[in-house]
Amino acid sequence: MKLNPQALALGLAWAAGACAAAELPYPAGAQPQALRLQAGDVAPRIDGRLDEAIWQRAPVHDAFLQHQPEDRLPAPMRTTVQVVADEHHLIFGIRAYDPRPELIRAQLARRDNVKRDQDFVMVALDAVGQRRSAQFARISAAGVIADGVFTAEDDGEDYAPDFDLEAAxxxxxxxxxxxxRWPLASLRFPYANGAPWRLMVARSIPREASLLLVSAPxxxxxxxxxxxxxxxxxxGDLAERVREHSFLNIxxxxxxxxxxxxxGAQTRKQSKFTLGAELKWRPRADWVVDATFNPDFSQVELDxxxxxxxxxxALSVPEKRPFFLESTDVIGLGQAVDQGDARGLAAFYSRAITDPEWGVRSTWRGANAEATALSLRDAGGGQILRASAYGTAxxxxxxxxxxTFARGRxxxxxxxxxxxxxxxxxGSGQSNRVLGLDGSWRAGAEDQLRGHALFSRTTAGFDVQGAPVAIRAETGHKLWLSWRHSSEDWANTAHIEQISPRFANDNGFVSQSGVRQASLQLNRRVAPESLAPLGEWSRFQVFEAEWQLFLKQISTVRDAAHGVRAGEVVERRIHPGFWFVAARNTDVWAHLSFDQQRAKAGGVLHPLRTLNFGFGSNPAPWLSYLTxxxxxxxxxxxxxxxVGRGANVLLEAKLRLPLPGLPTHWSLELEQRLEQGFVRRPQSERAFTDRAARTLAxxxxxxxxxxxxxxxxTGYQRRAEAALAEEDLQGRSLSLVYQHRLGLGRSFSVGATRASAEPGRQRNTELFAKAVHTFER
Incomplete structure (x- = not known):
């Protein structure tokens, strides 16, 4: 099973306890200290230079350790962090020393695309102080910002939220x-009884060993x-002094x-101006209210x-629209990562909201509780999913x-x-309602249990032509329980789940129902002293390795409406394999698949045998990522x-290139993604070919x-045969956008998009210009 290299780099750390911490070369009592600005002090100008007088007085924290590629080691390069605070901002001054500064990778990139292929520093802030979630910001050596939220429950990082930060x-x-400079208005913390704010700073050094240094043990x-x-x-009392501060952005x-x-032969033209607005109001530290009216998402990148x-x-896609990204850790925005498996709660899938006319949302955070609620008017035009054991309608x-959605915790x-x-x-008596409970329990430093129970009632149905109709109420449930274990020797997860046939969640993502399933992922970590032979075999120094075994089975629950019997095996997986990490942040994985799958109710349970192989690497400054x-x-x-012989191939490359003959600060960011799959017929010719390609520059x-x-x-071609007609589906799109951006709140964009689809001779062309200006109070 492949592990995402970016998630690996910044998602693997819980202290092993006091005993393990005592073994680290970390000074006892080392702690970052802030300097409070007093009357007469001059706050530093954000220009990247640490030459103001205030930085000569601010305490220096330089107790950094190596975390990647090998932990428990002293940092090979010095890094220092200083913190200055006033009643409006936290200001961080970070010094990254480097004996080979000519090797620093400092290419321009898009916001939120600061990855391990670049030199960067990262600041993570937990203003609630409970280490359950943290806002973070990465600043590359070129000054590019990537920001988002870490969540402890699923050990994940979400780059979707953006904060009003200033960096140089x-x-x-x-x-x-x-x-x-981090505005305190961008932090979310309790009004009273909050714990002390917490901090961690990390530094990426993408050389041969691809170092990651951290300011905590x-x-x-x-x-x-x-x-x-x-x-x-x-x-001191900074949180109490600023908790009444309010702000309003329109x-x-x-x-x-x-x-x-x-x-076909019909053509429609339209030209119009539209006015929309977004509002963010924080009346005090623990409350945030967001509102949107007639939002336009023309700047959002194509899926x-x-x-x-x-x-x-059905396939899930990530959310990129700003309104939905406030406090995503509270709402439980989960992504489906495998059919039936969920990372996070996934009870609210914001992409189910297609074209909101207006929306309002309120979020509250306390010391030991938090809640959020939202309501939107959706103009429609999207898709409503109705799942069964063998497919999604x-x-x-x-x-x-x-x-409408609300969650409290x-x-x-x-x-x-x-x-x-x-x-x-x-309307017209058609609705979908869901109630749910969820919980988590951290059983010591190595184990965590999570689960949820969702119950639905639906009166929105569809007739045989697909037209919406009111139906007699149908009820259903979704029960999910997971266990995660991480220790020096093992990294394991297990899931069990049941989804009844009539369960539906029109505000969520449900791709399969009427099933019971269980899965187990066992990862046996290889002791460091055992990695030398693997390094000799691979001709690279190997830093981490695991033997892996993935087991999964999905079986049906009786569903008379779809002709499904109880107890049919829909899918069974047995995947033994291995994974290791080597130089240049290179991870390699391979596993054998001894699978069985059934395509339809009452059909044959087909045996499948495949070899699966994958890699990811940061090979060079110009070829920043290859997978x-x-x-x-x-x-x-x-x-x-x-069943037939076939293959599925995915290649992705990311390049960052200087442009000779143009100003030295100009650069080109180029990403190329190619994917193709096929299966052959018994006569050895291809039964179908499925492909997708994407170039982003x-x-x-x-x-x-x-x-x-x-x-x-995209393209999908199928050869005609006895029971299947020939198909040739083609889709193409081209988007070109110029953007001038001043921070988060002021921008101007102009662009064009053209899309086509065959068959049907569909052509869509769009020109747009958009201006946004934020007024603050």
Whole structure:
């Protein structure tokens, strides 16, 4: 099973306890200290230079350790962090010393694309102080910002949220320095009884060994990256002094859009101006209110195309729209990572909201509890999913609907309990309601249990033509329980789940129902002293390795409406394999698949045998990321309900290139992704070919100005045979956008998008210009 290298780099740390911490070369009592600005003090200017007088007085914290590629080692390069605080900001001054400054990777990139292939420093802040979640910001050596939220429950990082940060970098003869101003208005913390704020700083050095240094005594035998964040000393009563501070941001946006749609011989043209607005109001530290009116998402990047021709189930896509990204850790925005498996709660899937006319949301955080609620008016035009054991039916959302969701959560030191309510009302007696309970329990430093129970009631159905109709109420449930264990020797997870046939969640993501399933992932960590032979075999120094075994089975629950009997095996997986990490942040994995799959109710349970191989690496400054995956062997052709020889190949490369002859600060960010899958018929010719390609190019003219081009294509071809008609489906899109951005709240964009689809001779062309300006109070 492949482990994401980015998640690996910044997602593997929980302290192994006092005994393990005592073994680390970390000074006892080391703690970052802040300097409070007093009357007459001059706050530093954010220019990346640590030359103001205040930095000569601020305490220096330089107790950093190596965390990647090998932990428990002293940091090979010095890094220092200083913190200055006033009643409006935390200001960080970070000095990254480097004996080889010419090797620093400092290319311009898009916001939120600061990865381990670049030199960067990272600041993680937990203003609640409970180490359950933390806001973070990465600042590359080129001054690019990536920000988001860490969550401890699922050991994940979400880059979707954006904060109003200001950062600057200065290159120096012996490294670089960073200044980061973090407004206290962007922090979320309790009004009363809050714990001390916590901090961790990390530094990435992408050389041969791809170093990651951290300012806390972390180890890899981990449940969560943020569990050992340290208290920030010297802040005193700052939280109490600023908890009454309020702010109000109003961001009107004006958009001009001209469209030309052609469907066969019919052509429709339209040109219009629209005015929208977003509002963010924080009346005090623990409350945030967001509102949106007629939002326009023309600047949002196109979704990456996925292979969908040989699957029975709906595919999830990540959220990128700003309104939905406030406090995502509270709402429980989970992503489906494998059919039926969920990372996070996944009870609210914001992409189910297609075109909101207006929306309002409120979020509250206390010392041991938090809650959020939202309601939106959706203009429709999207898809409503209705799942079964062998596929996901997709119906057009033809009506305006009201979507409402609320979740609250109480948390103690090791125990968390939550409840939620979700409603989708389509009018005319058609609705979907969901109630749920969820919980988590951290059983010591190595084990965590999580679970949820969701119950639905649905009166929104569809007739045989797919038209929406009111139906007699159908009820269903979804029960899920997971266990995660991480120690020096093992990293294991297990899930059990049951989803009843009539369970539906129109505000969530449900791709399969009417099933019971169980899965187990066992990862046996190889002792460091045993890695030398593996390094000799691979010709690289190997830093980590695991023997892996993945087991999974999905079976049916009786569903008379779809003709499904109880106890049919839909899927069975047995995947033994290995994984290791070597130089240049290179991870390699391989496993054998001894699988069985059934394509339809009452059909044959087909045996499948494949070899799966993958790798990811940061090879060079210009080739910042290269990854590949290969599945080869006997694969299932779902439509034909048979097995044939086939393959699935994925290649992705990310390049960062200087542009000779142009200003030195100009650079090109280029990403290429190619994916293709096929299965052959018994006569050895291909039964189908499924492909997707994406090219993304960004010309950076300055940190504020860029031109982005995205070219995408998809194709699915199937040969005709006795029971199947010939198919040739093609889709293409091209997007070109220029953007000038001043921080988060002021921008101007102009662009064009063209898309086509065959058959049907569909052509869609769109031109737009958009201006956003934020007024603050």
């Amino acid at each position: 970098v200065q290159r120096l003869p012996d490294g670089y320095s960073v200044e980061l 972390l180890t890899k035998d981990a449940l969560s990256f943020i569990a050992e964040m340290q208290e920030i000393g010297g802040l 961001s009107p946006e004006l958009t001009w859009r001209a469209t030309r749609d052609r469907d 990456t195309p996925q292979l969908a021709g040989n699957t029975r189930f 997709s119906h057009e959302q033809a009506r305006v609907s009201q979507a 109480w948390q103690a030191e090791a125990l968390g309990l939550g409840g939620l309510v979700s409603s989708r009302d389509y 590949g995956e290969l599945e080869l062997g006997r694969r299932l052709d779902v439509e034909a309900d048979r 960004v010309l950076h003219m300055s940190p504020r100005d860029s031109v982005r081009a995205i070219m995408q294509s």
